[in-house]
Amino acid sequence: MTQVLYDAPGPRARRRSLIASIVGGVVIAAILVALVAALAAPRITAAGAELPGMFDPSRWDIFLDRAVWRRIGIGTLNTLQMAAVAAVGAVAIGVLISFLRTARAAWIRYPMVLVLEFLRGMPVLLMMLFVLLIFSTGSYWAGVIALAVYNGAIIGEALRAGIQSLPRGQREAGLAIGLGPIRTRMSIEFPQAFRQMLPIIIAQLVVLLKDTSLAYVISYPELLRTTTYQMANYYGSRYLFSLFFVAFAIYLTMNLLLSWLARIIARRVDAGRLPKGSTPFSRRAEKHAARRRSDVENVVLDGGGGAAR
Amino acid sequence: MDAIIENLPTFLRGFGTTLALLGIAGVGALVIGTLVAGMRISPVGSLRGFATVYTEILRNTPLTLVLFFCAFILPYLGVRIDFFALACIGLTAYTSPFIAEAVRSGVNGVPVGQAEAARSIGLRFGQTLGLVVMPQAIRMVIPPIINVLIALTKNTSVAGAFFVKDLFGSAQDVIVRRGDEVFAILIAVAVFYLIVTVTLGRIAAVVEKKVAVLR
Numbered sequence: 001m002t003q004v005l006y007d008a009p010g011p012r013a014r015r016r017s018l019i020a021s022i023v024g025g026v027v028i029a030a031i032l033v034a035l036v037a038a039l040a041a042p043r044i045t046a047a048g049a050e051l052p053g054m055f056d057p058s059r060w061d062i063f064l065d066r067a068v069w070r071r072i073g074i075g076t077l078n079t080l081q082m083a084a085v086a087a088v089g090a091v092a093i094g095v096l097i098s099f100l101r102t103a104r105a106a107w108i109r110y111p112m113v114l115v116l117e118f119l120r121g122m123p124v125l126l127m128m129l130f131v132l133l134i135f136s137t138g139s140y141w142a143g144v145i146a147l148a149v150y151n152g153a154i155i156g157e158a159l160r161a162g163i164q165s166l167p168r169g170q171r172e173a174g175l176a177i178g179l180g181p182i183r184t185r186m187s188i189e190f191p192q193a194f195r196q197m198l199p200i201i202i203a204q205l206v207v208l209l210k211d212t213s214l215a216y217v218i219s220y221p222e223l224l225r226t227t228t229y230q231m232a233n234y235y236g237s238r239y240l241f242s243l244f245f246v247a248f249a250i251y252l253t254m255n256l257l258l259s260w261l262a263r264i265i266a267r268r269v270d271a272g273r274l275p276k277g278s279t280p281f282s283r284r285a286e287k288h289a290a291r292r293r294s295d296v297e298n299v300v301l302d303g304g305g306g307a308a309r
Numbered sequence: 310m311d312a313i314i315e316n317l318p319t320f321l322r323g324f325g326t327t328l329a330l331l332g333i334a335g336v337g338a339l340v341i342g343t344l345v346a347g348m349r350i351s352p353v354g355s356l357r358g359f360a361t362v363y364t365e366i367l368r369n370t371p372l373t374l375v376l377f378f379c380a381f382i383l384p385y386l387g388v389r390i391d392f393f394a395l396a397c398i399g400l401t402a403y404t405s406p407f408i409a410e411a412v413r414s415g416v417n418g419v420p421v422g423q424a425e426a427a428r429s430i431g432l433r434f435g436q437t438l439g440l441v442v443m444p445q446a447i448r449m450v451i452p453p454i455i456n457v458l459i460a461l462t463k464n465t466s467v468a469g470a471f472f473v474k475d476l477f478g479s480a481q482d483v484i485v486r487r488g489d490e491v492f493a494i495l496i497a498v499a500v501f502y503l504i505v506t507v508t509l510g511r512i513a514a515v516v517e518k519k520v521a522v523l524r
Contacts, residue, residue, distance in 0.1 A: 025355035
């Protein structure tokens with residue numbers, strides 16, 4: 001796109017953008033160096049005592065201890081466990097919702113619209129508090145249930161959209177060969193919809209993994225609470241920065257890995273959608289449309305909330 | 310019910326704080342997000358690299374961590390501003406990459422043929438962008454941006470867990486005082502959130518229908 005907007009740059013324009021690039025790089029590097037220097041500088045408290053800088057060994061020495069890593073590992077596992085259980089629940093609830101939402105009986109279909117609007121329009125955090133206080137489930141199940149219900153509502157809508165985007169002939173063919181409406185839905189429509197919507201579902205599961213950190217607020221000992229609360233209390237608050245930094249690095253790694261996986265799967269599914277034997281022009285158009293679709297969907301779903309429509 | 314009526318002023322104040330968070334962080338994220346998107350489609354390599362790293366890091370960091378950083382680590386490092394301002398900074402930073410991605414995919418989503426056609430009839434870079442690409446990109450960008458704002462509305466509730474007296478924060482306060490009516494209080498707070506999110510959702514639907522580009 002950007003290459004089409006202007007002529008291919010000549011030597012002078014190339015030089016100019018190289019200079020701009022170097023200047024920009026130097027400015028960004030300078031800002032980063034200033035930040036690191038500010039963090040590394042020792043600070044003086046109001047009482048006049050001097051505290052070591054953030055990169056001083058005395059703030060990082062606990063990480064030589066294996067017990068520290070074991071506790072961080074437990075926190076990470078708690079996070080992953082909540083995410084895994086909630087993800088299974090979310091897909092199950094999503095499948096259920098997609099069925100109810102496309103039910104033939106109006107008395108099932110219409111109330112579902114309201115329920116979904118309600119579930120998707122309210123913060124997950126509020127839902128966690130709700131489950132925690134009303135059903136007294138304890139913080140683990142409160143987190144799991146809230147995450148499963150909220151993300152299930154979004155996955156359900158995605159699946160419904162997938163079912164409705166299928167050609168009518170698919171359902172008609174299923175009914176014509178004598179499958180009942182439910183068998184048709186289960187073995188003809190649903191597998192196709194699921195495959196088509198797989199990128200959205202996985203993108204939503206990345207959001208779910210991110211959102212497990214909300215359980216911090218309801219005191220579930222996930223990664224952030226384990227490190228910055230329990231361990232910072234135990235080892236002393238001078239480790240707060242380094243503990244936070246480690247938690248941040250672990251969260252970032254997990255999410256980047258999962259996002260990367262999501263992208264690979266999205267590309268595969270998109271590739272499978274290309275019509276066979278199409279002319280180069282139509283293939284290009286198709287590819288472009290597919291990329292745009294998944295780009296837009298990513299943005300919509302990654303916002304940590306999804307669409308409320 | 311009476312727990313809600315007698316605490317209505319608290320809820321309304323919380324609602325006002327939530328709207329203020331939404332407004333300030335929304336505008337901030339729009340400005341920064343557009344800048345980052347501009348960097349990402351610019352021909353300047355280092356800016357492009359910076360924008361990519363910025364987007365990827367913030368997009369993959371949980372909001373709780375971002376707000377924790379603002380509420381605990383920044384004061385710990387010696388930043389002395391109140392929690393409301395800190396929450397605004399955190400929400401702005403967290404939301405900006407999503408805006409940036411929405412804007413970028415809008416610009417990239419305009420078919421290449423449009424720009425090719427504009428170039429081939431002799432329009433310059435500015436004209437191509439201003440007369441052909443942007444008018445189409447903006448239409449495609451508005452619905453996803455409203456969706457990001459809906460997510461932001463819900464995300465403001467996390468600020469309530471970090472000492473800001475928004476809707477969620479005031480709900481916690483009221484629950485502590487009126488433990489007997491937890492259910493009604495939580496439903497009332499949910500309704501306040503729904504007022505904003507459903508309205509924004511309706512606007513997005515209307516805008517989408519109105520500005521849809523026929524292709």
